[in-house]
Amino acid sequence: QVQLVESGGGVVQPGRSLRLSCAASGLPSRSYGMHWVRQAPGKGLEWVALMSYDGTKKYYADSVKGRFTISTDNSKNTLYLQMNSLRAEDTAVYYCAKDQGGGSDGMDVWGQGTTVTVSS
Amino acid sequence: QSVLTQPPSASGTPGQRVTISCSGSSSNIGSNSVNWYQQLPGAAPKVLTNSNNQRPSGVPDRFSGSKSGTSASLAISGLQSEDEADYYCAAWDDSLNGWVFGGGTKLTVL
Numbered sequence: 001q002v003q004l005v006e007s008g009g010g011v012v013q014p015g016r017s018l019r020l021s022c023a024a025s026g027l028p029s030r031s032y033g034m035h036w037v038r039q040a041p042g043k044g045l046e047w048v049a050l051m052s053y054d055g056t057k058k059y060y061a062d063s064v065k066g067r068f069t070i071s072t073d074n075s076k077n078t079l080y081l082q083m084n085s086l087r088a089e090d091t092a093v094y095y096c097a098k099d100q101g102g103g104s105d106g107m108d109v110w111g112q113g114t115t116v117t118v119s120s
Numbered sequence: 121q122s123v124l125t126q127p128p129s130a131s132g133t134p135g136q137r138v139t140i141s142c143s144g145s146s147s148n149i150g151s152n153s154v155n156w157y158q159q160l161p162g163a164a165p166k167v168l169t170n171s172n173n174q175r176p177s178g179v180p181d182r183f184s185g186s187k188s189g190t191s192a193s194l195a196i197s198g199l200q201s202e203d204e205a206d207y208y209c210a211a212w213d214d215s216l217n218g219w220v221f222g223g224g225t226k227l228t229v230l
Binding site: 035037044045046047050059060061062095100101104105106107108109110111112113 | 122152153155157159164165166167170171176206208210212216217218219220222223224
């Protein structure tokens with residue numbers, strides 16, 4: 001059974017950086033695309049980033065392009081989201097999610113989320 | 121403003137059938153499959169229907185998705201109190217080269 005566990009959230013000042021991690025277990029290595037999706041307090045879901053199953057393609061929402069970077073460490077079965085130049089509007093619960101296929105089939109397994117608060 | 125448009129709220133009584141709509145465009149729903157997600161209060165989202173419009177194991181057959189042109193719908197039959205949650209549609213957008221979500225529909229079971 002696939003399990004995703006996020007970590008790395010916390011309170012950070014505007015303009016600073018933070019790196020989120022998502023540890024995956026029970027997942028065939030590099031067989032699926034992986035996403036980051038966030039949810040601001042009291043708001044809906046917003047897709048943030050996608051890495052294709054083979055790691056060769058990365059896609060980002062316009063709201064984070066140039067500031068956030070998605071990556072993986074296959075040896076650790078871990079997905080990362082490096083977040084730079086953080087803004088107050090980046091405050092949200094961040095979920096990692098496995099894609100049903102290579103990346104364009106949709107999220108079918110979600111982690112429990114980690115909370116990021118950007119505040120001075 | 122979400123790329124996919126959903127009604128902010130819906131309601132029904134136990135046993136009733138409720139549908140939630142999701143309107144998009146030719147670059148998302150019109151050319152790609154739609155996934156539906158349920159988010160119970162305080163929990164992570166859970167997939168209800170996947171890219172093949174199928175229900176993953178464990179999802180009751182009371183939930184069904186459909187699509188026509190640039191719109192999609194989620195139907196919930198035999199409404200139960202535990203169905204009270206937020207529901208989101210999502211699709212890949214060929215123009216944005218990314219995934220887009222609807223704004224979410226809060227379902228209340230009266």
